Amino acid sequence: MNDPTEIRVPYEELVQTLNGILLKAGLDADRAHLSARLFADASRDGVYSHGVNRFPRFMRSLRNGIVNPQAKPQLVSRFGSLERWDGNLGPGNLNAHQCMQRAIELGREHGIGCVALANTNHWMRGGNYGWQAADAGVVGICWTNTMPNLPPWGASDPRLGNNPVIIAVPRKEGHVVLDMAMSQFSYGAIESYRLKGEMLPVPGGFTRAGELTQDPAEIERSQRALPIGYWKGSGLALMLDMIASILSGGRATHDIPPDPERETRLSQVFIAMDPSSMGSPAMIDQALDSIVAHLHASATSGGAVRYPGEQVLKTRRENLVGGVPVNIAIWKQLQEYSG
């Protein structure tokens, strides 16, 4: 990569830089370091849009009071292996990390465990919590609701969230981690196609006249992004919002301000299942390797079929060796926060 708008920063330097800024912003030492690592991990793994490049937006959310740097999640109620927590409007990545950690503990204790979290903030890269579960040796499923940003199938106004869901399966040779929103493309992705002067590879939304289109500029104008699978992703987004809000006792999408700078009080669900409670890790790995081998043997017209997360490991290795790409303007902004 020789993108003139980017600089490559060694991973540890990146973590230390963010850590220093977060300490100044009022986070406790252990929490500043963990939050810094979660931002850096997203960029290290190639999810630049939700990693360091998003850090200035996080700093604004501290300044405008959306995020309380000191607030920690609290247990509200417990029933067996299901718990309800309140995020108290603390940093979304720290809240999510702690709740996935608690779900992992519940999963190890009971086979399956679930934490529902209300009143939290944007968790940045959701995939982090999938990798966290898989690194702990458990199957992880988690999702968040979001502000309204997706029209239901058949409608022209955004009333659903794109509600990303993450599913992670631990595997010795490389975890399998799916991280997907219910919209076919994020507005960030749509914008970058437009800036490159390219069409989307498949239809990603509607024109203002209501026709499906691959033209990113048309979708930005209509604000009508497309749910995955048309009516199917629309239904799935609704279900995820319902379950997150009723289990957590928190807000549903329609009660979340439709403004990225004011989006808050999100509801999330974290589920962990311990496969080792049901079978030997060696047999489980063998079963997973066999599924992956079968997938890799797919007939294609060039290029290999990859499992979700396969590319992440490759990118991670490259970025740990060559430095983590950070937008130059963002990197300068980080120096200003530090100064």
Place this chain on the structure above:
Amino acid sequence: MNDPTEIRVPYEELVQTLNGILLKAGLDADRAHLSARLFADASRDGVYSHGVNRFPRFMRSLRNGIVNPQAKPQLVSRFGSLERWDGNLGPGNLNAHQCMQRAIELGREHGIGCVALANTNHWMRGGNYGWQAADAGVVGICWTNTMPNLPPWGASDPRLGNNPVIIAVPRKEGHVVLDMAMSQFSYGAIESYRLKGEMLPVPGGFTRAGELTQDPAEIERSQRALPIGYWKGSGLALMLDMIASILSGGRATHDIPPDPERETRLSQVFIAMDPSSMGSPAMIDQALDSIVAHLHASATSGGAVRYPGEQVLKTRRENLVGGVPVNIAIWKQLQEYSG
């Protein structure tokens, strides 16, 4: 409906007819009745392809030994609120119903419960088990793997299952139940568009040359159906297969014979979460009603936006009053089985 290929049969007569056939086929009395009801319920709710019209295929699976009419599922191992069961190749709808029932019990006992089932047969209409959970007042999530019938994104040969997933949320004014496969259209749906001489409403697969198409005949020729959301549904289908096979210790899609008449040894997962362990039913209903009201207020260019399952209740009422539509040739076949 005045379709000359269909007859409307009163629901109770349909159940009794199927019940008599299943008793003759060797099912125990209580199991014959439940299986009959599950077939009839699917048709009553408008899911004709997986209801009574599929019964002859089920009879063939009893005759060719794929399904053992006497076999019942057995608990293999238990760890807290996670259980592994073996379906012993019994009737798929009875196995699934019993395992969802067990998941509901575990959910009520522990807040969340999960049953993973190996060695089962086609569960027919998956939505039945979602309605079952919602009728019991719990959130239900279940899925099954299938034989390979869907090419992974980027591939031309079917290596994934279309792995239907069901998500159900209980609600006083009408449960919200999503029942969706990972393919944009089933081959049954694709065939009926072709028979009507219609194009699919959105792209549903590829031509043999690898171009996206809305032409049902082209997709039947290429056997390249499209995953929902392109790469996203492809990834999701893989995750569902992995989790079902490792939790249950059963077979993955690549080990299931790719022939609808020989499809067996499926792996399934049933999860139940009890929202009443976290909050009062009245408050939960209020939250859900508010989400539904907001959805119903969507701006459309004609027609209302519906939640998943909304149409089912309307169809159910109509079919309970006017009789359940059954294909006439199928109805004649039922008389022969009975005679």
